[in-house]
Amino acid sequence: MEEQGTEISTLGEFGLIDRLTKDVALKNPSTLKGVGDDCAVLEFQPGQEVLVTTDLLVEGVHFDLTYVPLKHLGYKAVVVNLSDIYAMGGTPRQITVSLAISRRFTVEHIEELYAGIRLACEVYGVDLVGGDTTSSRSGLLISVTAVGEAPKGGVIYRSGAKDTDLICVSGDLGAAYMGLQLLEREKVASAGQRDFQPEFQGKEYLLERQLKPEARRDVVEALAKAGIKPTSMMDVSDGLSSELLHICKESNVGCRVYEDRIPIDYQTAVMAEELNMNLVTAAMNGGEDYELLFTIPLHAHEEIKKVPGVKVIGHITAPSLGCAMVTRDGGEIPIRAQGWNALVSDAPASPSVAPTSDTDSSDKAE
């Protein structure tokens, strides 16, 4: 973010858009027309349901460009939306990207951001089909909308969990949050020194989880291959606690999850120790994991063991039992949502006050 570059005004809006999108190849047969008209035109197969989700990322609220590379930011802005499509059992097909850009950004900066956006499109087989580009009075703002499809009847809602279902989660939790803590710590330590060497050794996984998350397409595919259809599913963006409560509320059920079953990476544990933070709290409430949280019928218990990277962490109960975590000593702690709330922490100067700091912390369709 410091090099000299080409002022965006030298290209103008149409020029900038041409430059960013001129060699975007369309990959999906459902994309009839991408960039270049009033609307994108899509056509889905009969018997397909269409999924639409959107996320808004605001500089200073959701990301801090002092340590987030623009390419990573572009990648992540796309991935968090694709994650929502996978979390409904769908396949993402198209995205639109709208940007509001302040004067301090050059053409090269925006190209860097787009390099990440395009890489994500490449990796996930998604077409960039439109957007809007304008100026902002302060900072960078990214609004991504993703469109996907799922076979009719194949969409997995939050509302289908049933008593006795098993609760599963993919990957591990809390690492993205610890990555953010690490970046914030080193930012403070560097205090603007130009030759500061941040201490990231042995913590690469945390950085990767924070800066370049992936959507769990592989898990959705593995579940399909194993013949398991989850009864409910969400992605973990606000934190496991918050998402569990959503599923239980929408499904009108309770749940028990077991502290000793929460999947946590070694690096996450080391970092929590260093920062003197409660590890399980971080894993339960950190957010931005973009792992899949889902429930399956009890009879799928043997089958789920064959799906790599998925762990059973608890079970659904009758609604009267409420939502609780069973601790290692057999006690029960009620689950409360402590995920980040972008509106309560209203416009912090830096994401340090907004721990999970990302995107769709929403209770609504997206």
Add this chain to the structure above:
Amino acid sequence: MEEQGTEISTLGEFGLIDRLTKDVALKNPSTLKGVGDDCAVLEFQPGQEVLVTTDLLVEGVHFDLTYVPLKHLGYKAVVVNLSDIYAMGGTPRQITVSLAISRRFTVEHIEELYAGIRLACEVYGVDLVGGDTTSSRSGLLISVTAVGEAPKGGVIYRSGAKDTDLICVSGDLGAAYMGLQLLEREKVASAGQRDFQPEFQGKEYLLERQLKPEARRDVVEALAKAGIKPTSMMDVSDGLSSELLHICKESNVGCRVYEDRIPIDYQTAVMAEELNMNLVTAAMNGGEDYELLFTIPLHAHEEIKKVPGVKVIGHITAPSLGCAMVTRDGGEIPIRAQGWNALVSDAPASPSVAPTSDTDSSDKAE
């Protein structure tokens, strides 16, 4: 924007969204699931093509809340997107609305904004199916994405204009731009006086065009009823000149439009006179008219006369002839895009430097 109100942090994000969307009724059979999950779920009829468009409105760039009521802003933010769907020959069905809100906005402000959003949904039969709500560090930002459908083969692109086609435009042009000039003039004149009485008498139409534009669904329906399928179509958001150039470029044709055929309202003419501005320039380049610009085959000449509110303003030519306006004295002036460019005028303090001040000034699919 001055009354006391409820701080948004008292509700939190989920609380705010619940309050804004709790009694949103779904109207379209293609909306299977609206607000309340990771994605909205839509299902279109076989043989339908799906249209997607998006626009980003930034406070201080696209609107000035010193004279734009929040309800009107919400209405307009939706309408400009619906206009893009109609401009492709489609019917809008769903929207998502994302907001970034700074600390100075209260719950009541956002409810006011949503009242406008919901009114537009009501008027145009569109379902609000999702979005994202977060904080911003400065000002209000609105990102709307609209989804629509059109019968297979029924989509009207910019690229279908043919030599000898007639060029038509609905309604009249330049009034929204003059409305903005009027509002800016009165803002300056008021200079913050509390009891200032702006002079709007006899100029109500200009204000309405600027503050509460409508999408021309009626024109699309009238064309269908008259059995006329335009060969190309766009909505006039950046200004007639700019849109004509888009159609001619995409269709690889030239055009002639006649100065004395450009439809201009009486109030627009009076205001141009008052401000000592060139009337035709304002009508050609003002923008934000949200009228439909389209081309039809020459043989539809008699039929188009029966469509109310549509005027033939010129014809398409071979590409070698270029794009020009034929003046009243028979001279020719090359058409150049002078529409507002949000990126050249990079983040003005007020829309006064950004005359057409709105939304999708884009050359891309939306």
